[in-house]
Amino acid sequence: MDHFQQIRLLEALLFASEKPLGVPLLAERLPEGADVPALLEELKGLYANRGVHLVEVGEGWAFRTADDLAPYMTVEREVPRKLSRAAIETLAIVAYHQPVTRAEVEEIRGVALSRGTIDxxxxxxxxxxxxRRRAPGKPVTWGTTPAFLDHFGLEDLTALPGVDELKAAGLLDLRPGAGSIAMRQEDADAGEEEDEDRDDAAERAAFLENDEIFDPVETDDSIALDE
Known part of the structure; x- marks a missing residue:
């Protein structure tokens, strides 16, 4: 195999490989006695002014796009993402209670806050x-940014809707835990009533078992019959 064919074979091997190839591996594929390092340098020179360059990556060689073309190889695209309910609740708590710590957010929500929500x-x-709050551990406090105001069309924090406005919009009734909390309270009340009923029944049973109340009255049945 002549020199030109060796260059072509080297080029094909590097192009077809999905990972960088080292000199020993290339030497196994090229004819015996081929000067692999010299061939690599020659091939590198041939691609010096091309859109694809031959570069040394670690202990191997691979084709890579030219660095100066990187801006043209990047596609920027806005991908809208829907906030999770946890993120929405956290954002609302920060907006209305700022500056607020993570622990305070968790206390208001009633559940632990995942790190991904803050991120x-x-x-x-x-x-x-x-x-930082002047408290043990000096926890970090959080607040909203001008970008928050701009996104939601607010002039300042005083423009946040109040309780009456939220009620009128039906938003307070849509809290995820409101229904379950109400049901838990109703269950608790019902449980208390059941406990009271059981206590009353126990008292009545004790009353009925009182020997003093149910002592038989001594009567003379024979006299009653005679009469």
Missing amino acids: TLLEAGWIRPKG
Whole structure:
């Protein structure tokens, strides 16, 4: 195999491989006695001004797109993402209670807050750290950003809807835990009533078992019959 064919074979091997190839492996595929390092340098020179370059990656060689073409190889696309209910609740709590700590958010929501929820709101640019609370552990406090106001069309935080407006819009009735909390309260009340009923029944049973109340009255049946 002549020199030109060796260059072509080397080019084909590198192009077809999905990972960088080292000199020993290339030497196994090329004819015996081929000067692989020299062939690589020659092939590298041939691609120096092309859109694809031959570069050394670690202990191997591979084709890569030219660095100066990187901006043209990137496609930027906005992908709208729907916030989770946990993220929406957290954002609302931060907006109305800021500055607020993570523990306070968890206390208000009644459930633990996953780390991903804070990360999502940070990535959206709607919340940011507001400092540290002067408390044990100095927890970080969170607040909203100008981007939050801009996204929701608010001039400032005083423009946030109040309780009456939220009730009129039916939003307070749509809280995920409201129904379950009400049901749990009703169950608790019902349980208390059942306990009271059981206590009353126990008292009545004890009353009925009282020997003093049910002592038989001594009567003379024979006299009654005679009469």
